[in-house]
Amino acid sequence: MSAATLNSVSQSLSAQEIKESKRNLKRRKLLAILFVAPLVFFILAAFVAPIGTMLYRSFYHPTVAQLVPETLTQLERWDSQSGAIPDKKTLITFTLELKQLAKARTAGKLAEEINRALPGSSSLIKFSARKLKKLDEQLLANNGDQRLLEFKKGKWGDPDLWQAIKQSGSVFTDRYYLTALDLKRDSSGSIVQRDTKIYLKLYWKSLKIALYITLLTILIGFPLSYYLATAKTKTANILMVFVLLPFWTSLLVRTTSWIALLQTNGVVNSTLQSLHIISDPLEMLYSQFSTILAMTHILLPFMILPLYSVMKGIDPSYYRAALSLGGKPIPAFIRIYMPMTLPGISAGSLLVFIISIGYYITPALVGGTDGQMISNIIAFHMQSSNNWELAAALGSLLLGLIIIIYWIYDRLVGVSNIKLG
């Protein structure tokens, strides 16, 4: 039964029949939900949950609050602006708590956390924990503060250190986001610029590199897709294999072959030298140039495939009509044909841009120093500095950035214009 007949019949349906059809509809909906349920479950379990918990880390960080809860309660009484260290009672509480941590072998966690707020304090905390472990608890309850102040030439007498402990103690925090934006809070709590400025630069650089790559893929992909779409089926199929071949090759293989091509005594340099075009080898590898080159190559299929499928669907008679109505070939091409390919360009650009802005492996391998992108510094914080919270904040900002770009794009071009095939 077609939709139209169903519609006309429904006007003269009895209550019983309406009920029946509603039940039918319900059943169909349930069936549809059952069909997508595995996918939804998979996305929740493998994508939303792990990423969500990771992002949650960027502002929820109870480690210090769990390690030294008593000290933090006591520190609330302390005025960090006073220029003096907290009172004796607070110091003794801290000494006892640090001793407990040393026994439980978790003093290192506290050391790492505080060290983030004040570099150099890790060794002091670990050293003090080792010493305190051996001291008598009763003794510490009486004059633990004096003992603490004796360690490492009285470094515990620095109010900044206590300020660092107090700041790290907050369970919900914006400090990772501030760091990710090259900002920090000073001792009075107002937001100021950090001495080390790096993350904003890297975001900007990633944006720029992604933009270059997108433009290059359009530049290279457009004529090729046009040729593919207009060539004979046999030729087009063979050429299509060449487009798809790199798609089937491992990403690592493609990146390392660029290394073999571009290195100082690589294929490109030795060819140019043997042809006497250059006398000294060019430095091409480990730069922004090699990153852009390799990534353009790797991401080219993402531009060509949507473009090709859109161009394939364009009726050539429009262009012929423009010509027969007196249009010159080039203006007709630009004004008639090109606007029709926009959905393909849109889709390709969005794909290439979003994939390339968070790209990791290629810049890591061929990027050297000026080919570094934001993903590489996120990896640094995940792997070597172990600051997963900052990595999470940087990642969330990147995600936010992409969403904003997508939103702007939607405003300007319209997402409904995208066509993938």
Add this chain to the structure above:
Amino acid sequence: MIKLKQLTAAVAVSAAFATSAMAEQMTAVSFGGAYGAAQQKHMIDPFTAKTGHKILFENYSGGIAEIKAQVESGNILWDVVDIEVIDLERACSEGLLEIFPQDTLPAGDDGVAAADDFSEAALANECGVGNIVWTILFAYSNDTIKGGKPSKIADLFDTKTFPGKRALRKRPQVNMEWALLADGVAPADLYEVLSTDEGQKRAFDKLSSIKGDIVWFDSWSQAPQLLNDGGAVMVQSANGRIFSAIQADKKPFEMVWDSHVYDLDVWAIVKGSKKKALAEEFIRFATSSKPEAGMQDVAYGPTRKSSYKYVDKDVLSKLPSAHLDEGVKASGEFWADYGESLGEKFNEWLLK
């Protein structure tokens, strides 16, 4: 037919149970390459041959991120890890590693008790046992070097006398030390100077003086390759990589021992390992006199005195242990303090 299948299945299952009761299996993780091969040959295989226990031997690239992830999620995949002292300090104090009972270590082959046989640094941390002494130095190739033969760390920073690219690992560790040493800081004051803002600035200024001539790499395996294909005339490298390139591939490379930065690698057990007893047994075996001496294959020095009688006389002079007075011991404590903040500053400097 069905009966036969069932029978074979039953036999297979009972056989599997029988062997698993006798032989256990655990996972050990190290750095791979020639070093991993030497460990496989002198530690893993002999242990399996001797005890019948199987060891899955895997590679990682250092750092404590993976160990942290396993311990935090409670999903322990690794039992024994070969870890750098720089990371050991942190991993141990954060409770990511088991405490190793160092008093159970066997005496050396010559009968000297373990506590006297091991070097002090090898047993300095309660979480592990020192496995090798290795070092980071710079090397050049006789084929490509111009302007003479570099012999001291200042030569690395002297691009007038020795023109060409220098390849350094892209991280502040060792590079900061070398910059200050080349700038005339005494080895004894090194880490004290480096912990001040002025000292750090001084190191970055020194590095800036050759910034345009530096090629950065990420993995030690790239170092001999860069030297070989002419990507750089001097490279920073783990000594074993250069040694095996000279020894096995007959490359015309030379090592410069001045101001090398040496460190230990340590066997340790991941916290919560289900095979703790077996892991301890393996570590006791791997750090006994003879297996340790096997690390001479890749020019890494044993950490116990009794191993040296097994070391080839020709190799002896190529081990870091023969050059300790020319070098500096990497400070795990300093890098635990300043690793992250200098890591950020280093990346900032790179972008300038």
